[in-house]
Amino acid sequence: MLTIEDLSAGYGEGTVVNNLNLIANQGQVTCLIGRNGAGKTTTLRGIMGLIKSSADTLRLDETDLSKMPTYRRAQSGIGYVPQGREIFPNMTVRDNLRIGLEANENSQQVPDYLFTLFPILKQFLDRKGGDLSGGQQQQLAIARALVTDPKVLILDEPTEGIQPSVIQEIGEVITELKSKMAILIVEQYLEFVMQISDYCYLLENGNITLEGLRNEIDLEQVKHTLAL
Numbered sequence: 001m002l003t004i005e006d007l008s009a010g011y012g013e014g015t016v017v018n019n020l021n022l023i024a025n026q027g028q029v030t031c032l033i034g035r036n037g038a039g040k041t042t043t044l045r046g047i048m049g050l051i052k053s054s055a056d057t058l059r060l061d062e063t064d065l066s067k068m069p070t071y072r073r074a075q076s077g078i079g080y081v082p083q084g085r086e087i088f089p090n091m092t093v094r095d096n097l098r099i100g101l102e103a104n105e106n107s108q109q110v111p112d113y114l115f116t117l118f119p120i121l122k123q124f125l126d127r128k129g130g131d132l133s134g135g136q137q138q139q140l141a142i143a144r145a146l147v148t149d150p151k152v153l154i155l156d157e158p159t160e161g162i163q164p165s166v167i168q169e170i171g172e173v174i175t176e177l178k179s180k181m182a183i184l185i186v187e188q189y190l191e192f193v194m195q196i197s198d199y200c201y202l203l204e205n206g207n208i209t210l211e212g213l214r215n216e217i218d219l220e221q222v223k224h225t226l227a228l
C-alpha cells in the first residue's frame, strides 16, 4: 500500500501540488484524474523524488520513502512508467528490459510471465525500441517497470497517443496485474478510467477536489472538471 499525506510538489520557488492525500491499495487500481496542467505528472514526480517535494507521510507498506533519493524509492518497490514512456530508442527490447533490472540489485533476470502478458515483446526481443509502434513502446515501458517485481506500479497517462485496440490490451494487463500489486494511474481519458479503476481522485489546480469508489463518484462533476 502506498500512503501519501500532505504531499506538496513544484518547480523553483512555487508549488504546483498542495497538501495532497492519496492511498493506493494492493489489489486495486487507483486513478488520479485531471485535465491538462492540473498537476498529475507533478504529483508522480513528487512521489518519485524527481522534483522538489515534501510530505508528512510517503510510505510504501512500512517503508518511509520521504527522505530517499529516487533510485532508493525504485529499489524499495516502486515501478514507474513516465509520461512519454522514455524507452531507449537505440537499444533493443531485450536491453531496455535489462536496464529495468538495474533498479533492483536483487533481480537478475527478466521474469517469464512478462512475455505471457506482452507476447509481442518476446517476438521483438532483438528489435530496437525506437522501431516499435507507440503502443508496443508503452507495453515495453510497462514491462521494464515490472521486471523488478514492484509493490506499486505507477503509470503516467498510459493511453496517450495509443490506438484503441492497444489501449484495450493495456487495460486487460492492468486488471490482471492488480491482484499482485497496487496500481496508481494518472489519466484524463475518462472512458478508460471508468473501465479499469476501483477508486478515483480528481485533481484540480493541484488540489484533490473529489474522491470516491469508481461506482460512487459524481461522474457529472468529473466530466465538468475535465470539460467533457
Ligand SMILES: Nc1ncnc2c1ncn2[C@@H]1O[C@H](COP(=O)(O)OP(=O)(O)OP(=O)(O)O)[C@@H](O)[C@H]1O
Pocket: 011, 016, 034, 035, 036, 037, 038, 039, 040, 041, 042, 043, 083, 188
Ligand atoms: N519543468 C517544469 N517547470 C516549471 N513548471 C512546470 C514544469 N513542468 C510542469 N510545470 C507546470 O506545472 C503545472 C502542472 O503540470 P503537470 O505536467 O503536472 O500537469 P498534468 O496534470 O500532468 O498535465 P498533462 O496532462 O498536460 O501532462 C503546469 O502549470 C505546468 O506548466
